[in-house]
Amino acid sequence: xxxxxxxxxxxxxxxxxxxxxxxxxxxxxxxxxxxxxxxxxxxxxxxxxxxxxxxxxxxxxxxxxxxxxxxxxxxxxxxxxxxxxxxxxxxxxxxxxxxxxxxxxxxxxxx
Amino acid sequence: xxxxxxxxxxxxxxxxxxxxxxxxxxxxxxxxxxxxxxxxxxxxxxxxxxxxxxxxxxxxxxxxxxxxxxxxxxxxxxxxxxxxxxxxxxxxxxxxxxxxxxxxxxxxxxxxxx
Numbered sequence: 001x002x003x004x005x006x007x008x009x010x011x012x013x014x015x016x017x018x019x020x021x022x023x024x025x026x027x028x029x030x031x032x033x034x035x036x037x038x039x040x041x042x043x044x045x046x047x048x049x050x051x052x053x054x055x056x057x058x059x060x061x062x063x064x065x066x067x068x069x070x071x072x073x074x075x076x077x078x079x080x081x082x083x084x085x086x087x088x089x090x091x092x093x094x095x096x097x098x099x100x101x102x103x104x105x106x107x108x109x110x111x
Numbered sequence: 112x113x114x115x116x117x118x119x120x121x122x123x124x125x126x127x128x129x130x131x132x133x134x135x136x137x138x139x140x141x142x143x144x145x146x147x148x149x150x151x152x153x154x155x156x157x158x159x160x161x162x163x164x165x166x167x168x169x170x171x172x173x174x175x176x177x178x179x180x181x182x183x184x185x186x187x188x189x190x191x192x193x194x195x196x197x198x199x200x201x202x203x204x205x206x207x208x209x210x211x212x213x214x215x216x217x218x219x220x221x222x223x224x225x
Binding site: 006032043045046049051090097098100101102103104 | 153159
């Protein structure tokens with residue numbers, strides 16, 4: 001069975017401080033990992049996916065297969081980063097169209 | 112925003128009544144999904160459909176039903192058998208990008224059953 005764990009329900013940081021949102025997963029094959037974000041009064045949207053190895057809005061995430069982690073990082077938090085963040089996993093092959101979500105972490109950036 | 116629409120935004124029903132939530136997409140995506148979002152629970156998959164006239168149960172399908180008669184539409188019916196129907200419901204559709212499916216979400220419908 002596949003599982004995604006986000007250990008922090010709420011994370012508060014000061015503006016300009018580094019941010020790290022934790023995500024751990026369990027999956028027996030080669031997973032595809034994603035981060036989705038939901039800003040207040042907006043729909044859930046894809047932030048980044050590990051296969052793209054890109055930086056979006058200053059956020060990066062590295063897949064660590066040894067530690068089964070996909071933590072989301074940003075060196076300097078901005079107020080507009082305040083949102084709900086979800087880590088998600090999809091399998092390979094026939095299971096690649098389904099996503100398993102973590103329970104989410106609410107990021108609050110304090111001015 | 113466009114692409115995926117859900118209506119209505121808010122829905123109120125009395126206990127014991129069935130209610131149908133609408134989801135339409137004009138993205139020409141083959142796959143569509145229904146999730147339930149509860150505080151502290153994340154998103155949980157109710158049903159999904161890979162192609163027209165075919166759908167599969169997700170993790171929490173009990174008390175729900177769906178149909179997929181058209182590619183653009185994937186309505187969800189919350190039946191009276193669903194024990195705790197009050198929740199925020201999200202519809203999504205997906206497209207294959209490389210070897211992964213990227214899901215696009217609708218704005219959601221908040222259902223309150225009293």
